[in-house]
Amino acid sequence: MARRSFTAPSSGWVAARLEADSGDWDLGLFDQATGSRVAGGSSLGASEVASGLAARGQELTLQACRRSGTAEDAKITVDATAIDPDAKVERSSLVRVSTPNRDRKTELTNLGLDMAEHGGPGYLEVVLHGADDADKLREAKFAFTTEERDLAVTDQAAREADARFAQRVRASALPSQRTSYRTLADYTMEMKRLAEQNPDIVKSISLPFKTYEGRTVEGIEITEDVDRRDGKPVFLNMGVHHAREWPAGEHPMEWAYELVNGYKANNPRVRNLMGRARTVVVPIINPDGFNHSRTRGTAAASGPGGGRGAPNPGQENEIVNILSNPTGEYRRKNCRLADNSESGNCDAAFAAGLAATGVDPNRNYGGLWGGPGAGEGITDETYRGPGPFSEPETKNVKDLVSKRQVTTLITNHTFSDLILRPPGLQSLGDPPDENRGYKALGDAMAAENGYLSQKGFELYDTTGTTEDWSYGATGGFGFTFEIGCTEPTINEESGEKVGCDQGHFHPPYAEMVKEYEGNTTRSDETRDGQGNREAYFIALESTANSNRHSVIAGDAPSGAVLRLKKSFKTKTSPVLRGGEETEVQEFDDNLDTTLRVGGTGLFEWHINPSTRPDVAKTRGRPRQGEPSPKVDFSGSPGGPPADGATPSGDANSEEPVFHNEHVFQVPANGGGVDNAEFTVRIEWATITSDWDTRLYRDANSNGIVDGGDPVVGTSQQGTTDFEQISLAEPYTPGQYIFRVNNFAATEAYTGTVTFQSPPPFQPAIQERWTLTCETPEGRARTTQQVLIDRNQSKPIDFGSACPRSISANAGLDALAFARRTCLAPRRGIRGKRVGPAALSRTRARQRRILRRPRLKSRKGIDRYCVIGGGTLRAGYPTRRLNAGMSSRARKRIRKRAVLAISTSKRFRLRKLRVGSRTRTLRKRLKGERRIRVGKNVWYTDGAKRTRLLFRTRRGRVRELGLGNKRLTTTRRGTVRFLRAWDRRGL
Structure with missing residues (x-):
């Protein structure tokens, strides 16, 4: 362990980095006055990053701890980044935007605003970061209402609720019993601890691409005999693509505890599933962004009005600049600074007032990348990145999925109470497996957590998302969980949830617990659901179900x-x-x-x-003809009464004086005509004019818009020099009316209706x-x-x-592998030993000494392969064996080996080996005890400190070894002993 001191030169971010030659190191920054942790880094290996907020003049202690390895030195560097007191500070708010149809949803998602990724019938919700974002909505003529005026205030109340919850509840109902949100250091330390304490069922993994701030993305694998590459199907459960979505990391982390705790408690459901499938948990995909958001959340809760945990009681005024800008806590993206840069820094960007830089990892996946629902510019909140898979976060997931047979994937987000499956684009229709288990699995999980199961595009069109790539490239069923909605929208007629009225990216911790446990109103009230805990179990059961894969x-x-x-x-x-x-x-x-x-x-x-x-x-489909010729038209803000429209300031005015209408025909296909799509577009000279459009199907073909004519398309952009509406198959041929409203135009427009052939046929x-x-x-x-x-x-x-x-050399390769994975038969059977295994050893010590992967572990039996063929079984006390024993006797054998037997022909006992004839055995032993258990006949004989055991069947020895002498002194005791692991016998 090594320590050094550091005094923060200014109020802002402090980042410490550690580099060593080898070993596993942890790094912490602590306030000298209070001893509280300011930041920490506890990832695997000899490289650590720890960053947090500090006040000017605050004295810190940097502490480096080597957990393993032999490296004696580590290099530690510290950087401080001041918050610019003159940086623009604006409030973040949550608004509900009216989107009456799919065209308006598409227009909204293409504005580059911070989509909350949830909504309901006729609306979507958006996070606005200041007045400029609100102006974008107004310029595009979107009506919106404010749901939460100041998200910083909302979060302050939520963190205060967390403090009350932690004081009131010593241990929550979660598998980990936690009562507060984890920090990044908490996640990495807990995963490391789970692997260290449960080496047989938990293994740490590090993904290969480091983040822009130099962090390693980490996870754990969980299964029975975790080190074996055994061909089990894989369930990947991951979270926090978006930095502010804290519950998205909590739920997969709790799922890891669920499996470990259940396995250790001999839960039959957990043990069965862990023997049939492998779970990979990566709770934090975007650690840079999450650390920034989580640290800002802690600082905000302890600032003016919060009064808890300020870095130094006398320095609260010094951190006003840090606390006054709420944007950091609501960071969505990663920490890229500029296109094609090799470095990024959330702290530096935020300090300079550049909180909106970065890439949205969930728009950067290669499948469908670059299309609708993703931003084109680096300050767009849904920025897709400079290219598909350009970001380390998405490269890591691509590497993880490409090197495993992931048959089920869940990526957790907040907050809409949705379970989404591909595709993200409506034009792609249903996925090929929609009715081959895909929809059924989504619906089954939704029945437990009360969420709405639907295809991604049914929320709005998106591209570059996780499961659009993972499912499209591998065929493994992929889902997005949108966790948490405190007030769902309910259809009054059906009683079903159809949207979300109110939710939060990181609500009070108690609400997050309810989502996992299934204690929310919508989960409990209508369907007696068991929350995301049971939803994850259903996902794991589907993973293990061979009907769902190959x-x-x-x-x-x-x-x-x-x-x-x-x-x-x-x-x-x-x-x-x-x-x-x-x-x-x-x-x-x-x-x-x-x-x-x-x-x-x-x-x-x-x-x-x-x-x-x-x-x-x-x-596509085979082409049956040519597209129809284009139709030209034009209009102006003045001129004849039938062709002039005066400005109204209303994008949807019904008054004839404010709009022009153009009637055209869409021919039916056939007779040499083949139209798969048509587009109506108008253009004008400059963006100073503003025309808006609607497309109606003229249901009664009377040439005017009346009450029976449905709206089939809308385009109302603002600050552009064009409007455009497209309609693709299936559409109704016939007469259409294109209405052009003069919102604020002084220039004429020209328009065209163009028809497109079907895309090339791809069988x-x-x-x-x-x-x-x-x-x-x-x-x-x-x-x-x-x-x-x-x-x-x-x-x-x-x-x-x-x-x-x-x-090529007589099996030497296979022998070399066997030496690395199987037990050597040397030493034979002597005293209490069968090869390297021995009676009376504790199970933990036996495993450390044998140091080989086990073929199987169940009901107190560890099974290993033996070089040269065969296996060795080490047995430990079970409940059936302990039944009827005195407490003293149980204590004597607790967790200690009472059995060691092998099917290897390399072992000899009384000059007998596996394969020897039973009659030879009886001659050699003289005075043996013969016991039939199930289909096997056992022969036992006494030795100085053990009981000799021989399992025979059909006249030959099949297995031999040693048993605990005290437990086999009587015939009845021996029968109980042989049935201790299976009623039918060993």
Whole structure:
């Protein structure tokens, strides 16, 4: 441990960094006066970043702690970034924007504002960061109402509620029993602790791409025998793409505790699922942004009006500049500073008044990147980034998913009470698997948490999101959970939730607990749901359900590496530039997963289908003719009564004097005509004029708009020199009326109706996995193509190309692998030892000594492979064994090995080995005890400190070893002993 002091030169951000040659180090910044933690870094490895807020003159202690390793020195640097007292400070507010139709929703999402990503019938909610954002809405003629005038005030109240909750409740109902939101250091430390305390079922993982501020994105894998590459299907549960969405990290973290606690408590449901599936939890995808938001939240709660935990009681005035700007707590994006820059810094950007820079990670995924619902500029709150997968956060998820068979994925967000599935664009229609389990899984999870299950575009069109890429590229079912809505919108007739009236990005902690537990009104009232806890269980059960994915199985040499690969080009959307569609880009996608064949040579690999959903569905249609010729028209703010419109300041005026109307025909397809889409567009000279448009279908063909004519499109942008409406199939051919309202125009316009042919026909295609059988060193021995569908299992036959010995040198490769993963049979059976295993050792010490991955752990049995073939089983006390024993006897054997037996032919006991004849055994033992248990006949004999055990069947010894002598002194005790792990016998 090492310490040094630092005095903050100004009020603002303090960032400490540690670099060492090796080992695992942690770093903390503490206030010298109070001892409270200002910042911390506890990730895996020898590199740490810790940043937080400090007041001018505040004295800090930097403390570095080496948890493991031998490095004696570490370099620590400290930087301070002052908050500019003259930086523009504006209030953040939450508003509800009227969006009566899909066109208006699209226009709103293309303004680059901070979408709250939730809404209801006829509205979406938006976070406004100051007057300029409000002006954007007014210029685009959006009507809006204010839901929360000052989000900083709302958060102050929420954090005060958190303090009261923590004082009132010592332990919450969560699996971790926490009572307050975690910091970034809390997440990394807790994941590290879970892995250290549960090495058999939890393994730490570090993703390869460091963030702009130099942090490592971390997670944990959870399953039975976690170190084995065993072919189980994978459930990925992750959170906090958006920095301010704190519950999105809490829920997956609690899910990790749910599994670990349940496994240790012998919960049969948890144990069953952990034996059949692997869970990966990455609670914080965007650690830079989250640390900035979470730190600002803590500072705001302790500032003027909060009165809790100020850095120094006498320095509250010094942090007014820090607390006065609420934008930092509501950061959405990552910490990129400028396009193509290799560095980024949330602290520096915020200090300079540049809180809006950065990339929205959930618009940066490659699938459909660059289309509607994502911003084009770096100050847009939904900025998509300079290219697909340009950001370290999304590169990490791409790497994680591409190297595992992730059959189920949940990315957690806040706050709409929604479960969203692809696609993000309405024009793509239903996903290929909509009725093959995809929708059913979303609906089943929604039945537990009370959320609304729907396709992504049913909220509004978005592109570059997580599951649009992950599902399209891998076929694994992907969902977005929008957690938390305190006041849902309920349909009065059906009683179903149809929207969200009120919610919060990080509500009081007690509300977050209710969401996980299922104690919210909508979860409990109508469907007796069990919250996100049960929703995650349903997701894990679906992961383990082979009907929802594919399975290949067969046999291969022990130690061989099986590899499934697929490489392809993924397409983006037509990239929007200045609101206009341009080129479609392509990028390389590579899926590469491996499985290590175990000691038995048998394998079963749960995988995703070989054909990607992106190409599994027919797109477009064969062209049946030519598009109709274009139609030209024009209008002006003056002129003849039938063609003149005076300014009204109303985008939707019904008075004839304020609008022009243009009637045109959309021909039916056939007879050489083929229109898949038509576009109506008007243009004028400058942005000083403002025309607005609506498109009506003339239902009765009378040439005028009346009550029976439906509105089929709207365009009311403002501050542009054009308006445009497009309608794609299926549409109704016939007569249409295009109304042009003069909002504030003095210039004439010209217009066209253009018709487009269907997109090129792309028939559905089938793709295949490339499966190789390799030596442990990576030399491919055989390759084959595997075509496999969802809900399909296929046997794999490598034939003579991948024989039992795949090494060119008589199996040395497989032997080398066996030495790394299996127990050596040397030492034989002596005293209390069977090879390296021994009776009376505690289970933890036995595992440390053996240092080999277990083939299986269940009901007190650890099973290992043995070099040369066969297995060794170490047994520990179970409830059935302890039943009827005295407390003293139970205490004597508690957690200690009472059994060690093996099927390996390398072990000999009384000159007998596995395979010896039973009659030979009886001659050698003389005076043995014979006991039938189930289908096996056991022979036992006494030794000085142990009981010799031989399991026979069909005239031959099948297993031999040692048992606890005290527990097998009588025949009755021996029977109970042999049935302690299974009523049918060992």
